[in-house]
Amino acid sequence: MSLDMGSPEREAKSTNRKKGSxxxxxxLILLLSKAKSLIxxxxxxxxxxxxxxxxxxxxxxxxxxxxxxxxxxxxxEMGHVWAAKRRGLPVSxxxxxxxxxxxxxxxxxxxxxETEAAIALGGPMLGSLAALVCFGLWEWTGYEAWVALAYIxxxxxxxxxxxxxxxxxxxxxxxVSRWLWVVGVVAFPIIIWYTGSFIYVIIWIWLMWHMxxxxxxxxNRKDYNWTEGVYQTAADxxxxxxxxxxxxxxxxxxxxAYCRMDGxxxxxxxxxxxxxxxxxxxxQPCIVHNATVVQVSEPDEANQITFTVRLYxxxxxxSNYYEVSALTRIKYGVMYGGLAAALFAMMAYIHQIGALER
Ligand SMILES: [Zn+2]
Numbered sequence: 001m002s003l004d005m006g007s008p009e010r011e012a013k014s015t016n017r018k019k020g021s022x023x024x025x026x027x028l029i030l031l032l033s034k035a036k037s038l039i040x041x042x043x044x045x046x047x048x049x050x051x052x053x054x055x056x057x058x059x060x061x062x063x064x065x066x067x068x069x070x071x072x073x074x075x076x077e078m079g080h081v082w083a084a085k086r087r088g089l090p091v092s093x094x095x096x097x098x099x100x101x102x103x104x105x106x107x108x109x110x111x112x113x114e115t116e117a118a119i120a121l122g123g124p125m126l127g128s129l130a131a132l133v134c135f136g137l138w139e140w141t142g143y144e145a146w147v148a149l150a151y152i153x154x155x156x157x158x159x160x161x162x163x164x165x166x167x168x169x170x171x172x173x174x175x176v177s178r179w180l181w182v183v184g185v186v187a188f189p190i191i192i193w194y195t196g197s198f199i200y201v202i203i204w205i206w207l208m209w210h211m212x213x214x215x216x217x218x219x220n221r222k223d224y225n226w227t228e229g230v231y232q233t234a235a236d237x238x239x240x241x242x243x244x245x246x247x248x249x250x251x252x253x254x255x256x257a258y259c260r261m262d263g264x265x266x267x268x269x270x271x272x273x274x275x276x277x278x279x280x281x282x283x284q285p286c287i288v289h290n291a292t293v294v295q296v297s298e299p300d301e302a303n304q305i306t307f308t309v310r311l312y313x314x315x316x317x318x319s320n321y322y323e324v325s326a327l328t329r330i331k332y333g334v335m336y337g338g339l340a341a342a343l344f345a346m347m348a349y350i351h352q353i354g355a356l357e358r
Contacts, residue, residue, distance in 0.1 A: 053097070072127065175332045233304070241299070257288040
């Protein structure tokens with residue numbers, strides 16, 4: 001079991017502080033460490049960042065519109081969350097970034113391009129549907145804010161469908177044809193020219209850099225990544241105390257790596273002298289190289305030692321990652337193209353009837 005706890009050394013230092021503040025800090029740390037595992041906090045994170053975003057948007061738009069905009073972003077993200085859940089991939093709750101949008105984080109990389117595309121498509125699907133509902137509400141009530149929301153909703157989702165990494169469109173394109181990425185890179189300057197907005201130049205450069213990093217940088221990168229875990233076990237009374245103190249054990253521990261039933265990459269290590277078998281989760285497809293103990297504490301009163309194990313691994317992208325059947329390519333191509341065309345048509349329609357100028 002992996003534990004997130006401070007070493008006894010650190011605890012001893014903190015007792016030197018005033019007792020009141022120590023108790024308060026300890027209480028807060030305990031609360032945070034407990035709450036971290038609760039979904040409640042993740043939802044609170046979503047709620048808090050959503051409120052901050054509303055406040056920011058409200059400086060530019062009427063606050064009712066700001067709420068609507070954040071709700072549209074939320075539904076887009078929930079589309080991703082829903083799609084990821086269906087594929088059994090753990091994701092974080094949505095997080096809002098004022099004037100940037102919102103995002104979710106995948107806690108594990110998808111196993112192939114088709115899975116990545118399915119999760120990417122979920123967002124614009126639900127997001128566009130939400131914008132369409134806004135449009136319907138405008139037709140029904142005649143209240144102008146609804147059509148403005150519908151328009152910006154269509155625009156946001158269409159923008160996200162641009163075939164560039166890491167936008168949703170770039171991820172969907174991977175399961176259709178990777179040539180679409182080239183289309184994205186070439187087509188983007190047209191948007192810059194059309195909008196005449198300098199911010200898009202920055203976004204374009206950022207997207208290009210991202211794509212370069214993913215397709216040339218990361219793939220050829222040979223340097224090792226590492227991850228650490230903190231573990232606790234009973235000290236062996238037969239081992240001399242110097243075994244634990246100061247001197248860090250430099251040797252490698254025997255390891256084995258496997259893929260769990262749910263698709264999680266797991267590495268196990270074995271510390272023979274302590275007869276301790278530990279486990280560590282790795283969130284990226286990788287080749288595990290070795291594990292070493294980088295820090296060991298002295299045995300405490302209960303004869304327990306706390307130690308840190310560092311695992312070195314090399315990222316690896318399965319060579320069949322982009323292998324997608326022809327039928328699947330057509331399926332995603334139709335959904336991707338159809339959705340983009342529908343969004344474009346809705347925006348053109350709103351322009352044509354002059355709903356925004358009224
Ligand atoms: Zn998205």
